[in-house]
Amino acid sequence: MDIIMAPKLFQPTQVGSVLLKHRVVLAPLTRFRASKAHIPHVRIVKEYYEQRAHAPGTLLITEATYIAERAGGYDNIPGIWNEHQIEAWKEITDAIHAKGSYIFCQLWALGRCIRSESPGLSSESVAPRPLTVEEIQEYVELYAQAARNAVSAGFDGVEIHGANGYLLDQFTRGYNIENRVRFPLEVVDAVVEAIGPERVGYRSMKMIDPKPTFGYLASQLKARQPKLAYLHVVEPRMIGLYDRKDEDISVQEENDFIRNVWSPKLLISAGGYDRQSAIDTAENKGDLIAFGRHFIANPDLVYRLENNVALNAYNRKTFYLPGEVSSTGYTDYPFAEEDYRAKSLL
Template sequence: MPSLFDPVQAGDLRLANRIVMAPLTRNRSPNAIPQDIAATYYAQRATAGLLITEATAISHQGQGYADVPGLYGTEQLDAWKRVTDAVHAKGGKIVVQLWHVGRVSHTELQPDGGKPVAPSAITARTKTVLIKDGIPTFVETSEPRALDAEELPGIVHAYAAAARNAVETAGFDGVELHGANGYLLDQFLKDGSNKRTDDYGGSIENRARLLLEATRAVVDAVGGGRTGIRLSPVTPANDVHDSDPQPLFTYVVKQLAPLGLAYIHIIEGATGGPREIEDRPFDYEALKAAYRQAGGRGAWMVNNGYDKPLADEAVKEGDDLVAFGKPFIANPDLVRRLRENAPLNAVDKATMYGGDIKGYTDYPALD
C-alpha cells in the first residue's frame, strides 16, 4: 500500500510525496505583482510534493479581488520567476493556478471601471475584497454583463498565453486551471449561473464547452503532462449550483481523460465547509471511476477538510494526492509535522488576507 510520504508521478511531474499545498489567496500582491516575501513564503513550504500557488489572474479582466497576483505583465512574470527559483533551490515543485473570476469581481477592479463578465447577467450573491484606507474590506460584487460569444476565443487565448508565460518565462513546473468555486469556468458549467441559449448554454455539452476549450488550449501550449485542473462539483461557493451535477461532471472528466493531464483536483463537498452537503449528494468514487474508464491516467487529487488520518485512508483507497489548505498557512513544515504526528500551529485569521510578513512568513517551524 502506498503511503502519504511515498513519491508519485503526476504527468511529467515526479513528486517527492503525495502532500500538496492547495491554492490559498493571501492578497499580498499590490498591482498584481508578487512581492519578494512571496519567494520566502513558498520556499518555506517546498517540502510539499507539490505547491499550487494562490489563484493568479490570466488577464486584468480576470481579476476579482484586490492585491491578487497576475500572469499578464512583465513585472508579474519576473516576480514569479524569483518565486519559482526559490522553490526549485529547495528542491520543490510548483505550479500556478490560472484564474478568471468572471462575475465575482467589482467595477473598481476591472479595466476602465467596466462591468465584470459572466455567462449570463446574473449578479453573484457573494462578496469580494477591495482595499479601503489600506485595509482589506469585503464588499458586494458588481452586476456583471453577459459575454458575447465573439469574446470567448479571446478568453481561451488568454488561458493559453498565461500558461505559456508561466512555464517558459516564469519557470513554473506546470499550471492548474481553476475550474471550481464559482469562478468563470464553473459559472459556465452550472445551470444556476448559465442561462445562455447559444452554443455555450443549455445542454451539458454546451455548458462544458468553454472549460474544455480552455483546457485543450492550455494543453496545446504547455503539454498535458504539465497541466492540471481543479473542479468542485457541489460547492455553493460564490453562489453557484447545478440542478444535476453528477452527469455534468461525469461528462467533463470523460472529455478530459484523453488530454493526458498531470492531475484532476477535486474539491469534495463545500469549499472550506462540510465534506458532505445534505441537499447536494455526489458520488466522488463514481466520478473517479468514470475518468479511469475513459482512459484518464492523471493523478487524482482530493481536497477539503483533510487531516492526517483521513489523508492516510484516502491514499490507501487509491487517491494519488491529498491537498491541504489552511494547515499550510500556519505550518511551513507541514510535511514533517504530519510525518512525526507533531502538533500544528493555529492559523491567525486576522492576518490571512493582506498585510506583510506577519501571519505570512513568520510562523515557526519545528526545531
C-alpha cells in the first residue's frame, strides 16, 4: 500500500534549538494591548497567544517589543527592558510552553519613526539626526540586553526587527554596501554572543537597491552566524495594507535571490499567503510560512489549513485598539470546533 505523505507545510522541522511539528508560524503583529508603562495586559495577551498555540509544536513570534524606553515612541506597545515587563512576559511564555508550543520575542527600536508628541520631544516637527558612533554602540548593547531579558522571561528565542523602515532598516541605504549593513550585523553579533545563535532570528524587508544590499546582508549573516535560527523575509505581494497578485510582481521584486544566497538555511516567508500558496511555497522552496491577518481571525489556523476548513473573515477595524483589554477582535474569533458545535445545535 502506498503511503501518502503530508504536505511539507505540515511536517516537522527544526528551528534553532526547537523542533516544530509543522511550518505554519504566527507572524509578528502589533496589537497595542499593553499599558502605558509598556507592560502587556497579561490576562488578555496570555489568552491571545495561548489560543494561537492551539496546535502543539507551533512557533509564535510576538508583536514588536521595545528593547528600551528610548527605543520607543508609541503608547501601549510592550517592552522587555525592566523587571515588571519580564515578569508579565514570563506568565505568557509559561502558558505557551504548557501548550507544547514555542515563542520568540521580536526586538524593536523605532528610530526616526518616533512620534513628535513622545516624551522629551516638542509638538513641532522634529527633524531626524544621525546617531553618533557612541549612540550606535549603546543601541547594540540595548539589543543584547533585551535578548538576555527575553531569555529570562522564558522566550525560546528572539527575532531582531530589521525591516519596515525602523531603526536598523534605516541604515540599509546610502553609503557603500558594507556600511549599509554594518549596524544590523553588529546587533546580530552582539545578540548571538548574549544568548547563542540557535535562539536568534532576523527579519528583513528589501526596499531600496534590494539585490546588492539585501543579498549582501544575507550572505554576511550566513557567513558570520552559520548557526543563526532563521532569516525572515516579507514577500512583495504585500504593499502596506493591500495584497498584490503574483502576476503583478516583477522578477526584480521577488525574494528568490535571497533564498539562493541563504540556502540551505531556514527561511521564514510572510506576506499574503493563502492555504494553497503556503503549501506550494513550503513544498517547492522549503520555507516556513508566517501568517498574520488569517492567524488573527483563526486561532486554530493550523488545524483549519491542515484539514482544509474554511477560514473566519478578519475585521481590519479591530486590528489596532490601543490599550484595549476587551476580547473584541482579539480573543473572540471562534475555533472551528466551536463553530461546528454551534451549527449542530441550530
